[in-house]
Every structure is written in C-alpha cells, then in structure tokens.
Amino acid sequence: MASIHAPMRVGFELVEKWADKIFTPAWNPFYHLGALGFFMYWIVAVSGIYVYIFFDTGLTEAYDSVEYMTHEQWYLAGIMRSLHRYCSDAMVLFMVIHTLREFALDRYRGPRWFTWFTGVPVFLLLISCGITGYWLVWDELAQFIALRSTEWMDWLPIFGSPIANNFITPERLDDRFFSLMIFIHIAAPLFLLIVLWVHLMRVSRPEVNPPRGLAIGMLIAFLVLSLVKPALSHGPADLTQVVANVRLDWFYLAFYPLLDIWSFGTVWGFMTALVLMFLIVPWMPPMRKVPVAVVNLEECNGCTRCAEDCPTGAVTMQMRTDGTKYALEATVNSSTCISCGICVGACPTSTPFRRRSNVVSGIELPELTIADLRQRIHDTAAKLSGNTRILVIGCKYSAGLDPDEVPNTVKIEINCLGMLPPSFIDYVISRKLADGLFFTGCREGNCHHRFGQDWTNERVDGKRDPKLRKRVPRERIKQFRAGIADEKMLVDGVREFAEHIATLPKPETGPSREDKPENNDAAKTDGYSDA
Amino acid sequence: MTRPKPMGILMLNLMRYAGQAVVYGCMILVIGFFADTPTYRHLEPGMAQIKLAFVHSGKHKGGCRDRTAEELSKLARNMRRKKVCPRQRLPLLVELEIDGKSMYKGELPPTGFRGDGPSVAYKAFPVAAGKHKVAIHMRDSDRKEGFDYSSNTEVMLKSARHFVIQFRAEEGEFTFR
Incomplete structure (x- = not known):
C-alpha cells in the first residue's frame, strides 16, 4: 500500500505547495476540504429552502414552477437554483479530493478507520440527495433518471410489482409521487447531517467552517458561475417518448451509462463491490499496531493539558483513582489514540532535567519515552563537533535530511513535532548539546497529526502551556516547516541557520555537554513541571 | 532577512488575488462543464x-377443485371457501x-x-x-x-x-x- 500512498502524497504535496503560494497556507483549499464540503452543504441548504418556496409538487406544475424560477425570477430564484446545483456538484468534488487526500496521507487506517468508514455512507447519501433532486424537476433528465433508477431497483427481488411501471405511461403517474420525492429530498440531507456528525465524532476540534477569505472566494466564484451559466432544465418529461439524449450531471449521475452497457445485475455487483472495497480499505492491510500513550499516575497531576491538545480526543480526564490530592487524572482511549505523542509534548512533567532513573513523564509513548528521547538526543548530539553544531529535530512525515548535504548537522526523527516538550529545547541549548536547534515539521496547515507543530510553535512563542522558558536564547532556535517534497528547501534552511549560528558568540557560562544531567530536584525548579 | 516594502507587499497580495481568481475560474470551469457535459446518448437517432x-x-399449477362437505365441516365457519387451489402458479x-x-x-x-x-x-x-x-x-x-x-x-x-x-x-x- 505504501507504493500507492507515496506517489499520491508527493503529487498532493506539489499541488499544495503551489496552492500555498497563491492562497497562503491559511486559505489553501486543500487544507480545508472537509470544511469546504460543509460550507457547500449550507449554501445548498439555504438555496434549497428558497427554491422550495416556489416549487410546486404537481405533475405538470413541478416543471412549470422550476421554469418560472429559472426564466421569470432568474435574478434571485434562478441564481438560487444554480447555486443549489453547482454547490452540490462542488460538494461531490471536494469530497472526492478529501477522500483521495486522506488516503494518500495514510490517515484512514488504525484508529482513524471509524472516520473513513462513516465517510462511505456520507458519500452514498449525498449521491441519493443529488438523484432525488434531479428527479423533482420532472424534465427529460428526471424522466431518464426515474425510469433507469426504477428499472435498476426492480432487478432486486424485493418489489411485488415493478416500480418502473409507474413511469412508462403518463396515466400511471400522479401528484403524490412528487410529495414522496420532496419528502425524500428533504429527509436525506437531514439524515446526511446526522451521519456527518457521526463522521466527526472521533475528531477533536473538527474544522467545519472554512476561513472567511476562502469562503467568500468560493461564494463569489459560484455566484459568477450561476450568472454566467445558469442551471437549466431539459424539455418537460414526456413518457410517450424515450429520452434519447441527456445532459447528465457527471458528478452525481456518472454511473447511469453503466446501466446501458452492463446488465442490471452486473451494475449491482459492481456498485456493491465498490462500496465494500471502500468500507474495508482501512484493513487492506491493517495499520501496524503502535502502543498507545500510557499514563503514569505518580507523575500526572491532572492538569488537563494533554486532553486539551490531543487531536483525536483520545485523552480525557476522569476523577482521581489513586487517592492523591489532585482532583483529576488523564486516561487514554486505546481505540482512538493515534500514538502521535502530542500529549507528551503537552505534559509539564515531560522534562529531561532529572536524574536518568527518574526521567518519566505523566503521559508517555511506550515506543519513545522521554528517557529514550533524552538518550537519543545525547547520543546523536555526541556526533557533532566544531562551532556550528546543529541538531535537527523533525517529524517523520516531513522532509528528510541527507546529513551529507549539511556538514556538522544531525537529525532526530520523532512521530510528531508536537511531541517535543519545550523543556527539551531548553535542555539542548543550556546543556550545550548543540549550538543551534533546528526543528522542522509538516507544512503550515498540513500537519499529519493536525496540530503538532502549531502547538510546539505556540509553546516556543510563549502562547501555550507548557511554555519555553525565557532564558532560552531564541536566536539559537529555528522553527521550520518542510513537506516531503521540500528537501532542498530544508537543506537551504539548515545551511542558512548554520551560517547564522556561526555569527553568534560562543556562550561563556553554563555546563558543557559532557556534564551529567541534574538531579530530580531540578525538575521542580526549572519551570516545566509546575502544573 | 529584509522586510518587504509596503509596495512589494501590495503587489504580492495583488498577484495572489489574481492567482486565486484564476484557480477559482478553473474550478468553476470544471464544475460548470461536467454539470451537464458531455451529453449522453441513450438511444441512437432514428x-x-x-x-x-x-x-x-x-x-394455478395443477388446477383448482371443490372441497368435499366433510372437508368443509372441519374448517372454521369463516374459512369455508368451497374452491381450493394449489398455491403455485x-x-x-x-x-x-x-x-x-x-x-x-x-x-x-x-x-x-x-x-x-x-x-x-x-x-x-x-x-x-x-x-x-x-x-x-x-x-x-x-x-x-x-x-x-x-x-x-x-x-x-x-x-x-x-x-x-x-x-x-x-x-x-x-x-x-
């Protein structure tokens, strides 16, 4: 599966990098695809409510009322109708890109299976909404859809009498049919909203509104499209005629030609296989199980920071169970924890300023404890020498760094930059393990674990707890972002930083990197362990 | 690093907005096109x-027959239909x-x-x-x-x-x- 993900991911990275330049990362549509889908939903809902005011649910009145909106009241109802259609199309487009992107970034397996899995019914419901919407106009397209859909449905041995028979002669159809269709067309989007809520249940701080600038841009774009190319109906439905040519909306109705090419049974088989394939994709193959975060109650003081920062809501607070003076304790839901380590970075007890035996945090990743991280920093930094010793700490989802490209530089990879507690930055600089600390993560707005580097940057900038101490010389730290396709940019960034470090005077005080770590009491005075 | 001059920032923003307009234009072109094009031919002309x-x-498969008086008497009053047919057609x-x-x-x-x-x-x-x-x-x-x-x-x-x-x-x- 990695051989499929990798080229797709590079493709997305290249397009997104280009979009970053045009939109800025804050407005880059690729980082807000889900929110854009929601935005389109609300436009479709509002325009749909307006259109419904003028819509008449009668056999001939339905078509006439839509024609009235399109041609007589084109300046409002006509535009609303066009917005209703085009924003519905955009919803499908954004959803497809969103799905492909999450697949490319491998964000659909493991604990994320639930969000992927519930996305499948979202897609099916959306397509149903579109089909019933086109049906309501009762033009030739609606006639085509009605007949082909019911013929296809009739293949299933569940209807006593074929429902397609209702659409073969004009006498068989009556107004009640439109009442039924409008009910389905209203009920399906409401149900869709419920399924969307379920879809986001395992996402902490879900973004359901795009940035204002992007939303305004999208709205203007669709208004322009509605004015330039208003949505039009076909001729009125006539059941005495076969619809020979039909202008299909390919976003919703692309599978209808299959009904002419294959047998109905084959199309059922194909569709069922497609849906099943999408449903089981998270287990093809399943993600390697990574040990989830573990709470060490002796160290946890119930400060809630880990729960606040967790991107999946896997860490929650509960009443204390060990009888200590603290009111709360953290608890980890193993089925939703993605082992990103952001909770470790948020924990004020994650400090390396302790005796080796006591380097334990209130919450830890078994695969890389903070004791392991400190040891890894020591071991890696020991390879450096000279006056511009640069330690690069980067997340494994961002650009790789070839050590030969930048001399006297070493890199440590961690799960997510959000896992890096600010005390470690202080530790590296104050213990002179390196002359400069360069940390790099995913591109802005594109963090693999959604918030990792944002949190770390805010901590360094003193805007988020636990904050980086003021004593740490900021000129020796560089916060950088580089996606997997930005390797050259990363090399240039590290080189530039190394040149900058070379211009700084060597610090005169403080212990050397050969010094032993301080005893456990230091943790209480270094400012990181205070909750 | 030198900070860009206000004029430079203005130009950069203008270029960005122009770029965004092009992207939005391409997007509505794609959506506007595939919303009803290409036309699908369901039935050949002529x-x-x-x-x-x-x-x-x-x-009914096998045909119907009349129940005998004995058979009818064994049935509840409301079930006494004379003609009985096999179920299969x-x-x-x-x-x-x-x-x-x-x-x-x-x-x-x-x-x-x-x-x-x-x-x-x-x-x-x-x-x-x-x-x-x-x-x-x-x-x-x-x-x-x-x-x-x-x-x-x-x-x-x-x-x-x-x-x-x-x-x-x-x-x-x-x-x-």
Whole structure:
C-alpha cells in the first residue's frame, strides 16, 4: 500500500505547495476540504429552502414552477437554483479530493478507520440527495433518471410489482409521487447531517467552517458561475417518448451509462463491490499496531493539558483513582489514540532535567519515552563537533535530511513535532548539546497529526502551556516547516541557520555537554513541571 | 532577512488575488462543464423503443377443485371457501413478433419464494423508426400448444417514440400505447 500512498502524497504535496503560494497556507483549499464540503452543504441548504418556496409538487406544475424560477425570477430564484446545483456538484468534488487526500496521507487506517468508514455512507447519501433532486424537476433528465433508477431497483427481488411501471405511461403517474420525492429530498440531507456528525465524532476540534477569505472566494466564484451559466432544465418529461439524449450531471449521475452497457445485475455487483472495497480499505492491510500513550499516575497531576491538545480526543480526564490530592487524572482511549505523542509534548512533567532513573513523564509513548528521547538526543548530539553544531529535530512525515548535504548537522526523527516538550529545547541549548536547534515539521496547515507543530510553535512563542522558558536564547532556535517534497528547501534552511549560528558568540557560562544531567530536584525548579 | 516594502507587499497580495481568481475560474470551469457535459446518448437517432411491460398471474399449477362437505365441516365457519387451489402458479409464455420476426419468446416464472406471485414482463426492444407490425401472444394456462391471448397492431413509430404493450387482466386483452 505504501507504493500507492507515496506517489499520491508527493503529487498532493506539489499541488499544495503551489496552492500555498497563491492562497497562503491559511486559505489553501486543500487544507480545508472537509470544511469546504460543509460550507457547500449550507449554501445548498439555504438555496434549497428558497427554491422550495416556489416549487410546486404537481405533475405538470413541478416543471412549470422550476421554469418560472429559472426564466421569470432568474435574478434571485434562478441564481438560487444554480447555486443549489453547482454547490452540490462542488460538494461531490471536494469530497472526492478529501477522500483521495486522506488516503494518500495514510490517515484512514488504525484508529482513524471509524472516520473513513462513516465517510462511505456520507458519500452514498449525498449521491441519493443529488438523484432525488434531479428527479423533482420532472424534465427529460428526471424522466431518464426515474425510469433507469426504477428499472435498476426492480432487478432486486424485493418489489411485488415493478416500480418502473409507474413511469412508462403518463396515466400511471400522479401528484403524490412528487410529495414522496420532496419528502425524500428533504429527509436525506437531514439524515446526511446526522451521519456527518457521526463522521466527526472521533475528531477533536473538527474544522467545519472554512476561513472567511476562502469562503467568500468560493461564494463569489459560484455566484459568477450561476450568472454566467445558469442551471437549466431539459424539455418537460414526456413518457410517450424515450429520452434519447441527456445532459447528465457527471458528478452525481456518472454511473447511469453503466446501466446501458452492463446488465442490471452486473451494475449491482459492481456498485456493491465498490462500496465494500471502500468500507474495508482501512484493513487492506491493517495499520501496524503502535502502543498507545500510557499514563503514569505518580507523575500526572491532572492538569488537563494533554486532553486539551490531543487531536483525536483520545485523552480525557476522569476523577482521581489513586487517592492523591489532585482532583483529576488523564486516561487514554486505546481505540482512538493515534500514538502521535502530542500529549507528551503537552505534559509539564515531560522534562529531561532529572536524574536518568527518574526521567518519566505523566503521559508517555511506550515506543519513545522521554528517557529514550533524552538518550537519543545525547547520543546523536555526541556526533557533532566544531562551532556550528546543529541538531535537527523533525517529524517523520516531513522532509528528510541527507546529513551529507549539511556538514556538522544531525537529525532526530520523532512521530510528531508536537511531541517535543519545550523543556527539551531548553535542555539542548543550556546543556550545550548543540549550538543551534533546528526543528522542522509538516507544512503550515498540513500537519499529519493536525496540530503538532502549531502547538510546539505556540509553546516556543510563549502562547501555550507548557511554555519555553525565557532564558532560552531564541536566536539559537529555528522553527521550520518542510513537506516531503521540500528537501532542498530544508537543506537551504539548515545551511542558512548554520551560517547564522556561526555569527553568534560562543556562550561563556553554563555546563558543557559532557556534564551529567541534574538531579530530580531540578525538575521542580526549572519551570516545566509546575502544573 | 529584509522586510518587504509596503509596495512589494501590495503587489504580492495583488498577484495572489489574481492567482486565486484564476484557480477559482478553473474550478468553476470544471464544475460548470461536467454539470451537464458531455451529453449522453441513450438511444441512437432514428430509433424508437417498443416496451413490453405488464404484470399478470398465470393459472394455478395443477388446477383448482371443490372441497368435499366433510372437508368443509372441519374448517372454521369463516374459512369455508368451497374452491381450493394449489398455491403455485404457472409461468407465462410470452412471444413478441415485430414485422413477422420473433423478437422475444420466453417463459416468465411466477414471483415469490413459493412461486405464488404474478409473473412480471418488462423488456425493451429498440427498433428503427417507421411503420411496424407488432404481434403479441401469451399463454397463462397449462395448455401444451397455442396461446390464450393474442393481439396485433400496425404502428407508425417516430424517432424516440416509446411504444408500450401492456396487458389488462380484467378485459383479458393487450393494449398498445
């Protein structure tokens, strides 16, 4: 599966990098695809409510009322109708890109299976909404859809009498049919909203509104499209005629030609296989199980920071169970924890300023404890020498760094930059393990674990707890972002930083990197362990 | 690092907005295009369609019989119907001829798990527009030869005409629409 993900991911990275330049990362549509889908939903809902005011649910009145909106009241109802259609199309487009992107970034397996899995019914419901919407106009397209859909449905041995028979002669159809269709067309989007809520249940701080600038841009774009190319109906439905040519909306109705090419049974088989394939994709193959975060109650003081920062809501607070003076304790839901380590970075007890035996945090990743991280920093930094010793700490989802490209530089990879507690930055600089600390993560707005580097940057900038101490010389730290396709940019960034470090005077005080770590009491005075 | 001059920032922003306008333009071009293009051809020009569409139950398989007085007396009063029929129905044998040529001949089995439901005919036949002689025959009994119902007509079909053959069980005849 990695051989499929990798080229797709590079493709997305290249397009997104280009979009970053045009939109800025804050407005880059690729980082807000889900929110854009929601935005389109609300436009479709509002325009749909307006259109419904003028819509008449009668056999001939339905078509006439839509024609009235399109041609007589084109300046409002006509535009609303066009917005209703085009924003519905955009919803499908954004959803497809969103799905492909999450697949490319491998964000659909493991604990994320639930969000992927519930996305499948979202897609099916959306397509149903579109089909019933086109049906309501009762033009030739609606006639085509009605007949082909019911013929296809009739293949299933569940209807006593074929429902397609209702659409073969004009006498068989009556107004009640439109009442039924409008009910389905209203009920399906409401149900869709419920399924969307379920879809986001395992996402902490879900973004359901795009940035204002992007939303305004999208709205203007669709208004322009509605004015330039208003949505039009076909001729009125006539059941005495076969619809020979039909202008299909390919976003919703692309599978209808299959009904002419294959047998109905084959199309059922194909569709069922497609849906099943999408449903089981998270287990093809399943993600390697990574040990989830573990709470060490002796160290946890119930400060809630880990729960606040967790991107999946896997860490929650509960009443204390060990009888200590603290009111709360953290608890980890193993089925939703993605082992990103952001909770470790948020924990004020994650400090390396302790005796080796006591380097334990209130919450830890078994695969890389903070004791392991400190040891890894020591071991890696020991390879450096000279006056511009640069330690690069980067997340494994961002650009790789070839050590030969930048001399006297070493890199440590961690799960997510959000896992890096600010005390470690202080530790590296104050213990002179390196002359400069360069940390790099995913591109802005594109963090693999959604918030990792944002949190770390805010901590360094003193805007988020636990904050980086003021004593740490900021000129020796560089916060950088580089996606997997930005390797050259990363090399240039590290080189530039190394040149900058070379211009700084060597610090005169403080212990050397050969010094032993301080005893456990230091943790209480270094400012990181205070909750 | 030097900070860009205000004029430079303005130009950069203008270029960004221009770029965004181009991207939005491309997006609405794609959406506007695929919202109704390309046109799909469902039926070739100069063609019409004859559709066989009806629901009809075949006769009971094995035939019905009258219950004896003894059998009737064993039943509850409200269940004492004299005629008793086997549940399963016979399949329909249907043949459609267009211009003297057999277009379809087949058995339509009864629906339902126990084969006690009506048979369903729903088949479409594309034909060239023009004058056609249409003949339809159906057998719903256990006779070995011939048909129970037959009907024929001559029809002038224009291009894209949807010509439907149905069966009215009450009148026991086919209708052409």
